[in-house]
Amino acid sequence: MKNICILGGGSWGTALAVVLAKKGYHIDLWLRDKKQCDEINNARENLKYLQGILLSNNIRATNDIIRAVSNKKIIVSAVPTHAVRETMKLIKSHICGEPIIVNVAKGIEMNTLSRVSEVVAEEIPNAEYTILSGPSHAEEVARDMPTTVVAASTKKAVAELIQDVFMTPKFRVYTNPDVIGVELGGALKNVIALGAGISDGLGYGDNTKAALMNRGFVEIARMGEAMGANKMTFAGLSGIGDLIVTCTSMHSRNRRAGILIGQGYSLQKAIESIGMVVEGIKTAKASYQLSKKYGVTMPITEEIYKVLYEGADVKNAVVKLMLRDKTHEIEDIVNEDQLFW
Known part of the structure; x- marks a missing residue:
């Protein structure tokens, strides 16, 4: 030992x-x-x-x-x-x-x-x-x-x-x-960190990043639950804890790669500039495919996937997210029949 x-x-x-x-x-x-x-x-x-x-x-x-x-x-x-x-x-x-x-x-x-x-x-x-x-x-x-x-x-x-x-x-x-939850929390937060970096690269502020992190967390928990994880796991270290540090630190390869993409670098140039494996780039494609497989709504993940793999314009991606159909903040747990306001 x-x-x-x-x-x-x-x-x-x-x-x-x-x-x-x-x-x-x-x-x-x-x-x-x-x-x-x-x-x-x-x-x-x-x-x-x-x-x-x-x-x-x-x-x-x-x-x-x-x-x-x-x-x-x-x-x-x-x-x-x-x-x-x-x-x-x-x-x-x-x-x-x-x-x-x-x-x-x-x-x-x-x-x-x-x-x-x-x-x-x-x-x-x-x-x-x-x-x-x-x-x-x-x-x-x-x-x-x-x-x-x-x-x-x-x-x-x-x-x-x-x-x-x-x-x-x-x-x-x-x-x-909860092995499933801990694995998914660690993997999927890298995708959201790319988004946070892209936001920084575009010159957006703390409000934008906070929104991405919060709604990204919702997506992670939504996918995790669909795949058999315990939702509470995502409130822990491998969920919100890892999401915070990866979205906010310059130690984060995923955030740094996102910043470069937001500044106009191609995906390949961003990868070369980082010089190390950026797990979120591959995971963005895998998580997008998982969302389709499980029928889970993941709008942030979908837009990041389109930016990375379909050449979508990053600014238009942000606009599309902001103009989504209006909904409840807690749409996953609110039952319309229980609302009395």
Whole structure:
């Protein structure tokens, strides 16, 4: 249990390695790029993704995935959502027993519209699954700034084990049995963060952003309920908590990409400028498709999808949202027969 594997040496995977190393765990940090592995091991710093953070000698970078996962009870998957299935295929014949896969990616698989838990279950059915999610920028976690997250699993004992492994005086971990809700909250808020960034890029103010965040939250909860999540989960860390931080912080890749798009950058130019995976771009397409599949009304998501994938004008998208048919604020729970005003 003192040896943990982290698959993916981006900023978040590295930040979690820092957290665990401070607790005395020995971390095998897997990256594909051997040159980057050597750089991390020699400089004791991830210069590409997390500059300025000294890495403990308890962290060893490797590009040998078999070595990384061998004899590990806990395997943290910190690769982007689109790479999860491929990565699970690579490791499944090299793990033993019933490992705990801790997913920290926030997205939906594009072609299948599967949540990450479903992808892991298909590829490694003997694994226990947990998702670790919440308002947690890697840059702040690595610098030991107080942060709270949630560990969700269908098994209480598994969630509590991961809670114990990751919990520190500066990194507080709650537990939650609602895997669907925690996964969807973390994934769908990235789409709304793109919208918040677009609003900023257009030069709109706080009123506009507040409206996007609030009505975006309604969309997230609406979709979550349709897919079997508990609505209360979206009032928690992986819902409104993650939505706030991702829509308001310049650490957020999704918000920064949205700002560039609002300023007139093409989608490709915005992605190139960010230089890291922007999960919300793929998730916008997946969530739009899910809204059609489940018959869920998601007007903000739909307009963002059209801006990203159909070349819709961003200013016209805002106008269309503002001119939608008038309705009740709490339209999902208000029954017309119960209104007496």
